[in-house]
Amino acid sequence: MNTLSINNFNNNYPVMKSSPSFTHNHAKSDLSPKKKAVVLASSVAGMTPVLMVLAKHKGFSLNPIKIFKTPVKDWAMFKYAPKDKSIQFEEAEIISVAAGSVAGGFIGGTIVDKHNRKAKQREILSQMLGNILIPVGCVGLGSRVYAKYADKIEGAMPQLKGSSKFVKRLNKVFTKLPNAALTVAFLGVGIYLGNKVSNLINEKLYHKKVERNIRATDFAPHVDDLCMATSMMNKESEFGSKLGRIIPLALLVPGYQTGIAQK
Numbered sequence: 001m002n003t004l005s006i007n008n009f010n011n012n013y014p015v016m017k018s019s020p021s022f023t024h025n026h027a028k029s030d031l032s033p034k035k036k037a038v039v040l041a042s043s044v045a046g047m048t049p050v051l052m053v054l055a056k057h058k059g060f061s062l063n064p065i066k067i068f069k070t071p072v073k074d075w076a077m078f079k080y081a082p083k084d085k086s087i088q089f090e091e092a093e094i095i096s097v098a099a100g101s102v103a104g105g106f107i108g109g110t111i112v113d114k115h116n117r118k119a120k121q122r123e124i125l126s127q128m129l130g131n132i133l134i135p136v137g138c139v140g141l142g143s144r145v146y147a148k149y150a151d152k153i154e155g156a157m158p159q160l161k162g163s164s165k166f167v168k169r170l171n172k173v174f175t176k177l178p179n180a181a182l183t184v185a186f187l188g189v190g191i192y193l194g195n196k197v198s199n200l201i202n203e204k205l206y207h208k209k210v211e212r213n214i215r216a217t218d219f220a221p222h223v224d225d226l227c228m229a230t231s232m233m234n235k236e237s238e239f240g241s242k243l244g245r246i247i248p249l250a251l252l253v254p255g256y257q258t259g260i261a262q263k
Contacts, residue, residue, distance in 0.1 A: 029260045029262055030262070031112065031113055031260055031262075035112040035113065036256075036260060038108050038111065038112050039105055039108045039109050039112065039255075039256055039259030039260055040108075040252065040256050040259075041108065042104040042105055042107055042108025042109070042111075042255075042259060043101045043102075043104045043105040043108065043252050043255030043256050043259065044101075044104070044252065045104050045108075046100040046101050046102070046103045046104015046105065046107070046255060047097050047098075047100035047101040047104060047248065047251060047252070047255070048100070049100065050096050050097050050099075050100040051076070051077070051087075051097060051100075051248060054076075054087050054093060054096075054097075055076035055077075055087060058076065058085060058086060058087055059085060060075075060076040077245065077248065078245055080238075080241040080242050080244060080245055081238070081241060083241070086241075087244075088241075088244065089231060089244045089247040089248075090140070090232065091136050091137065091140045091232075094132070094136050094247060094251070095132060095133060095136060097247070097248055097251050098127075098128065098132045098251045098254055098255075099128070100255075101251050101252055101254055101255030101256075102124055102127055102128060102254050102255050102258050103255075104255055104259075105254070105255030105256055105257070105258040105259035106120050106121075106124055106255075106258050106259060108259050109258060109259025109260060109261070110259075112259075113259075113260075113262070116261065116262040116263055118206070118263075119261045119262050119263050120258055120259065120261045121206075122202050122206055122261070123257060123258045123261035124258055125198050125201060125202055125205075126195070126198045126199075126202065127254035127255075127257055127258055128254070129194050129195075129197055129198040129201070130191065130194035130195040130197075130198040130199075131191070131194065131253075131254050132194075132254060133194065134190050134191075134193050134194030134197060135187055135190030135191050135194050135229070136190070136232075137190065138186050138187070138189050138190030138193065139183070139186045139187055139190060139229040139232050139233065140232060141186075142182060142183075142185075142186035142233070143186075143232050143233045146179065146182055146233065150179070153178045154175040154176070154178065154179075155175075157174045157175050157177065157178065158174060159171045159174065159175075160174075179233055179234065182233070183226075183229050183230055183233045184226070184229075186229065186233075187226060187229040227243060227246055227247065227250050230243055231243040231244040231247060
């Protein structure tokens with residue numbers, strides 16, 4: 001997942017060219033560190049009310065005194081089991097938290113950089129479609145389809161003979177290879193379709209082409225999306241549940257990207 005530090009958040013719009021692109025890019029923003037800190041803080045502020053509603057729905061107390069008396073591992077943000085008493089970050093939860101983050105990032109970004117308001121409005125569309133709605137939808141659909149055939153697919157994977165711990169672990173890895181491959185595949189399709197759609201809508205609404213050639217390095221900033229995809233594809237496992245605790249942190253990225261977007 002993307003490291004959440006101010007120095008590593010300097011992603012912005014690419015130079016305008018004429019080829020398909022992914023929305024996480026590497027152009028520098030001329031905002032000062034203080035202004036970027038404001039954008040990051042506003043993204044946190046935007047998603048906080050959403051997380052509070054999700055926590056309350058699962059029976060967690062929002063009383064600060066009770067929270068601080070509760071062991072940290074049992075806080076709403078860290079408790080991953082049992083599932084009926086912990087927040088499960090699936091499609092609806094991810095989209096809601098992302099929307100809060102983007103709204104907060106936009107407000108904070110507009111306050112510190114009001115001259116680039118239109119660029120930030122375009123980035124809302126790119127982030128929500130290209131990085132959230134369509135990728136999450138593709139992964140969610142893919143995870144449900146995979147779940148129906150998981151036993152047959154994983155049962156068909158080759159297994160090594162032996163009873164040692166190493167062999168057992170290696171065999172377990174083999175059975176999960178299809179899951180890993182399909183997670184990346186579903187996410188890749190979602191990212192590609194999402195950015196195609198967002199670029200098209202941006203062009204029609206704002207008459208702006210924010211595109212460039214696709215490079216292998218474009219996949220690196222999507223580690224936050226990969227985290228969400230892996231959690232959704234493994235929601236029945238302890239690993240998937242634990243990984244889900246990181247999703248809110250990853251969802252600060254689209255809010256921050258929105259807030260620092262410039263022409």
